[in-house]
Amino acid sequence: MMNSERTAYRIQGARVIDPFRNFDGVTDVWVKDGRIAGQPEPDAEVVNGDGLWLVPRLLDMHVHFRDPGLEYKEDLESGSKAAAAGGFTAVCTMPNTQPVIDIPSLVQWQIERSRQLGLVRIWPIGAITKGEAGRELAEMYQMAQAGAVGFSDDGHPVADSRLMRAALSYSAAVGKPIIQHAEDSRLALGGVMHEGAVSQQMGLGGIPAEAESVMVWRDVELAGLTQGILHVAHISSPGSLEALRYARNRGLRVTAEIAPHHLFLTDEAVREWNYSPLTKVNPPLRPAQVQQALIDAVRSGLVGVLASDHAPHHADEKAAPYDEAPFGISGLETFLGSVITLFLGQGLLSPLELFAKITSGPHDVLRVAYGGLVPGQEADLTLIDPRVQWTVDPRTFYSKGRNTPLEGSRLTGRAVATMVGGRFTMRDQEVLG
Amino acid sequence: MRDLLALQNLPAQDIRDILDLSQNLGEILDRPIKKLPTLRGKAIVNLFFEPSTRTRNSFELAAKYLGADVINVQKSGSSVEKGETLWDTATNLRQMGIDAAIIRHQVSGVPEQLAGVLDVPVINAGDGSHEHPTQGLLDVLTLRQAKGDVGQLKVAIVGDVLHSRVARSDIWAMRALGAQVVLIGPASLLPESYRELGVEVTTDLREGLAGVDAVQVLRLQKERQSGGEIPSQWEYRARWGLTAESLGWAKPDAVVLHPGPQNRGVEIDSDILDSERALVRQQVRNGVAVRMAVLFRLLGGAHDEQ
Amino acid sequence: MKNIALLLDSDAIRRALMRIAHEIVERNHGLDGVSLVGIRRRGVPLAKRVAANIALIEGAAPPTGVLDIGLYRDDREQRPFSAIDATSLNPGLINGRVVVLVDDVLFTGRTVRAAMDAVSDFGRPQAIQLAVLIDRGHRELPIRADYVGKNVPTARAEQVRVELEEVDGADQVYLERASEGDES
Numbered sequence: 001m002m003n004s005e006r007t008a009y010r011i012q013g014a015r016v017i018d019p020f021r022n023f024d025g026v027t028d029v030w031v032k033d034g035r036i037a038g039q040p041e042p043d044a045e046v047v048n049g050d051g052l053w054l055v056p057r058l059l060d061m062h063v064h065f066r067d068p069g070l071e072y073k074e075d076l077e078s079g080s081k082a083a084a085a086g087g088f089t090a091v092c093t094m095p096n097t098q099p100v101i102d103i104p105s106l107v108q109w110q111i112e113r114s115r116q117l118g119l120v121r122i123w124p125i126g127a128i129t130k131g132e133a134g135r136e137l138a139e140m141y142q143m144a145q146a147g148a149v150g151f152s153d154d155g156h157p158v159a160d161s162r163l164m165r166a167a168l169s170y171s172a173a174v175g176k177p178i179i180q181h182a183e184d185s186r187l188a189l190g191g192v193m194h195e196g197a198v199s200q201q202m203g204l205g206g207i208p209a210e211a212e213s214v215m216v217w218r219d220v221e222l223a224g225l226t227q228g229i230l231h232v233a234h235i236s237s238p239g240s241l242e243a244l245r246y247a248r249n250r251g252l253r254v255t256a257e258i259a260p261h262h263l264f265l266t267d268e269a270v271r272e273w274n275y276s277p278l279t280k281v282n283p284p285l286r287p288a289q290v291q292q293a294l295i296d297a298v299r300s301g302l303v304g305v306l307a308s309d310h311a312p313h314h315a316d317e318k319a320a321p322y323d324e325a326p327f328g329i330s331g332l333e334t335f336l337g338s339v340i341t342l343f344l345g346q347g348l349l350s351p352l353e354l355f356a357k358i359t360s361g362p363h364d365v366l367r368v369a370y371g372g373l374v375p376g377q378e379a380d381l382t383l384i385d386p387r388v389q390w391t392v393d394p395r396t397f398y399s400k401g402r403n404t405p406l407e408g409s410r411l412t413g414r415a416v417a418t419m420v421g422g423r424f425t426m427r428d429q430e431v432l433g
Numbered sequence: 434m435r436d437l438l439a440l441q442n443l444p445a446q447d448i449r450d451i452l453d454l455s456q457n458l459g460e461i462l463d464r465p466i467k468k469l470p471t472l473r474g475k476a477i478v479n480l481f482f483e484p485s486t487r488t489r490n491s492f493e494l495a496a497k498y499l500g501a502d503v504i505n506v507q508k509s510g511s512s513v514e515k516g517e518t519l520w521d522t523a524t525n526l527r528q529m530g531i532d533a534a535i536i537r538h539q540v541s542g543v544p545e546q547l548a549g550v551l552d553v554p555v556i557n558a559g560d561g562s563h564e565h566p567t568q569g570l571l572d573v574l575t576l577r578q579a580k581g582d583v584g585q586l587k588v589a590i591v592g593d594v595l596h597s598r599v600a601r602s603d604i605w606a607m608r609a610l611g612a613q614v615v616l617i618g619p620a621s622l623l624p625e626s627y628r629e630l631g632v633e634v635t636t637d638l639r640e641g642l643a644g645v646d647a648v649q650v651l652r653l654q655k656e657r658q659s660g661g662e663i664p665s666q667w668e669y670r671a672r673w674g675l676t677a678e679s680l681g682w683a684k685p686d687a688v689v690l691h692p693g694p695q696n697r698g699v700e701i702d703s704d705i706l707d708s709e710r711a712l713v714r715q716q717v718r719n720g721v722a723v724r725m726a727v728l729f730r731l732l733g734g735a736h737d738e739q
Numbered sequence: 740m741k742n743i744a745l746l747l748d749s750d751a752i753r754r755a756l757m758r759i760a761h762e763i764v765e766r767n768h769g770l771d772g773v774s775l776v777g778i779r780r781r782g783v784p785l786a787k788r789v790a791a792n793i794a795l796i797e798g799a800a801p802p803t804g805v806l807d808i809g810l811y812r813d814d815r816e817q818r819p820f821s822a823i824d825a826t827s828l829n830p831g832l833i834n835g836r837v838v839v840l841v842d843d844v845l846f847t848g849r850t851v852r853a854a855m856d857a858v859s860d861f862g863r864p865q866a867i868q869l870a871v872l873i874d875r876g877h878r879e880l881p882i883r884a885d886y887v888g889k890n891v892p893t894a895r896a897e898q899v900r901v902e903l904e905e906v907d908g909a910d911q912v913y914l915e916r917a918s919e920g921d922e923s
């Protein structure tokens with residue numbers, strides 16, 4: 001319900017960090033009737049932005065809201081609240097629901113439902129193959145028309161090379177990316193964490209980094225063959241980065257994203273958490289030297305997108321033996337804090353460079369046009385307190401998924417207000433709606 | 434010491450203390466009346482999610498010799514299938530008023546997870562491919578009895594080290610006591626990263642056995658063939674089986690251990706197993722002694738604060 | 740400040756152990772069927788010395804055994820963990836024989852009770868007797884010693900310290916008024 005309290009705001013004194021137009025400076029921003037306004041509005045409510053950062057349209061292009069079918073883990077409402085609380089104004093929902101989002105009506109339903117909720121823009125990702133079964137292509141044209149912004153069988157790879165070739169050929173024509181969950185399932189079989197010294201000492205089944213990179217290399221070759229649009233989800237291995245570099249040098253349309261937990265944690269966390277499945281995630285947490293390579297790839301610009309891979313699970317599912325628990329970390333509400341702590345706390349990126357990875361970066365990948373905080377644009381924005389220190393307490397999450405190995409971590413920086421289409425969806429950690 | 438979950442990171446002195454205690458408690462097995470009042474009134478649960486009569490019996494006897502009451506709980510299948518969480522299991526145990534839990538599970542880490550929520554001592558009786566700490570202790574006890582100071586020995590562990598919880602516990606116990614360890618087996622079944630810890634790793638049995646004082650032969654699981662890690666049992670035997678010929682590559686007085694049950698004619702030949710050089714009977718006996726020592730160490734005094 | 744009084748010097752200890760040896764032989768009409776069992780720790784060297792003394796008297800020493808009563812204590816949950824030494828007993832040493840338990844100090848009697856339980860696990864003795872170097876009183880069980888080196892009236896808070904050549908490097912027994920509880 002887009003209710004209509006006040007419709008005009010003056011956000012005063014905030015440092016505006018706008019990667020869409022490469023702007024970083026203190027300036028007032030006016031909002032009226034859902035859009036950025038060009039001149040002062042007489043009735044505007046003044047929002048004090050002193051000491052805060054103002055960032056346009058934070059987009060998390062990889063979340064699992066589990067709705068329809070798995071609402072006990074998360075639903076569109078709880079997921080949207082988590083997004084708003086985390087400072088996000090738009091998200092891309094992965095289609096591995098029950099049923100799978102593989103037909104236009106389901107895409108429409110998700111969008112319609114998100115409009116009713118009015119908490120976050122939901123841009124659905126449609127399935128590449130019917131039922132994510134990896135056998136026949138889903139109706140990508142129709143879904144794109146219904147509003148799907150990309151296609152993925154996330155949770156599973158498209159293993160069949162012939163089918164992947166077809167999907168990439170299709171993507172070139174549809175103009176939307178194929179988002180691959182790159183994993184050679186046979187190589188990863190039986191694995192529950194990164195294959196290396198820690199897995200060998202803990203006696204847990206290992207997933208070699210190559211289980212990801214062999215498929216990324218194949219996909220890059222197929223992108224070359226088809227001139228398709230490939231985006232590699234949650235990239236996590238040095239070999240994958242090498243393939244990405246190769247693709248970039250050849251001028252292919254290949255991009256990738258990295259999830260904050262792969263940058264923030266290593267496989268040592270599995271040991272530190274004493275086999276708690278909170279650390280179980282796919283791709284798995286990697287050792288320190290891989291973590292460093294991933295951070296370097298973000299810094300160098302080789303990887304232009306950060307995305308949470310928000311994967312909420314019910315507490316009972318994680319209260320299981322490590323092998324039996326599902327993969328996934330609930331990431332929306334720690335996303336900003338962890339990347340600000342990591343990249344800005346250590347001066348690895350400027351704020352403008354960092355926020356490009358969660359604003360203009362994913363917009364570019366999805367080919368969604370947005371101009372930033374300029375008059376006429378939709379007033380999607382987030383106020384961030386970059387200095388506040390807080391301790392992650394999953395009990396305070398809006399997400400139903402409290403599964404995070406960042407529980408108890410001290411983070412710096414978090415969103416204090418989120419606005420979607422000129423309406424506040426969150427203020428002071430309180431989701432409105 | 435509150436629990437015995439793993440030998441990795443267990444201080445060498447604790448290992449020596451348990452070995453001494455095991456050595457001193459071993460005589461109980463020869464007594465006419467093997468029911469001491471030591472742990473009288475203590476209720477111990479043998480919680481086995483994975484069937485293993487041998488290990489369960491050994492723990493059960495150890496507990497009973499020391500006077501404890503033992504209840505055997507056999508569970509099978511995944512907890513997910515049964516719709517039960519690990520915490521339900523822990524809650525149920527707590528409600529039963531038990532004083533210690535001996536836990537075997539096919540998934541690595543379950544004893545550790547349960548120890549985190551149980552307020553009584555937990556003993557790991559083997560978890561997945563992780564550890565089997567009492568087996569590691571009984572192996573070094575057996576070596577110490579046969580060969581003296583374990584710190585002076587070079588020990589080979591032959592076979593599927595990657596999937597072997599016995600191998601892991603052996604490695605930590607032997608390393609803590611200062612032994613040299615060499616791992617031998619097919620490359621697909623060797624954890625290469627152990628080199629970083631100063632353990633030798635080789636695929637060549639002849640090279641690996643040169644100069645060793647003892648050989649621990651691991652059981653070859655049938656699944657390794659279907660899993661594609663080895664071509665066949667016959668090829669395995671030809672390259673890594675312990676035979677009269679290959680044992681000749683070790684020191685002339687080298688002894689042989691096997692955690693059992695043995696696949697005769699696959700990883701080890703019968704004539705070795707039945708010879709004086711094989712210490713498998715001592716291993717079984719020491720198993721009871723070590724388990725008595727561990728139970729006594731964890732339950733035989735005021736609770737340690739950790 | 741500790742108040743220490745010497746109770747027995749090495750000569751006195753030697754005389755006491757010789758007297759105990761004589762009494763054991765006298766009371767049992769020789770050493771036929773007599774076994775000595777030393778209770779860890781200081782009872783063990785004491786039993787060996789008494790056995791040697793008997794050999795001087797009788798021309799042969801009785802068989803001796805070693806018993807650690809740690810596994811039979813009833814107060815373990817009140818104490819920090821302590822290790823167990825090897826017990827060396829066998830049914831031949833116990834069955835149908837007069838078993839003389841040997842310990843350094845008799846105090847509450849709980850150690851002796853534990854020792855009698857332990858001995859019974861190895862066989863059925865004809866009789867159990869008790870020899871101690873010091874009896875300091877304060878019994879909590881109906882137990883008395885058959886052979887006593889020296890009776891020493893003590894206050895509960897006092898400690899009797901027995902030091903022996905084999906364990907401590909010198910032979911002496913002294914009384915110590917200490918703040919900590921007595922464990923004998």
Ligand SMILES: [Zn+2]
Binds near residue numbers: 154181233234282
């Ligand atoms: Zn995925």
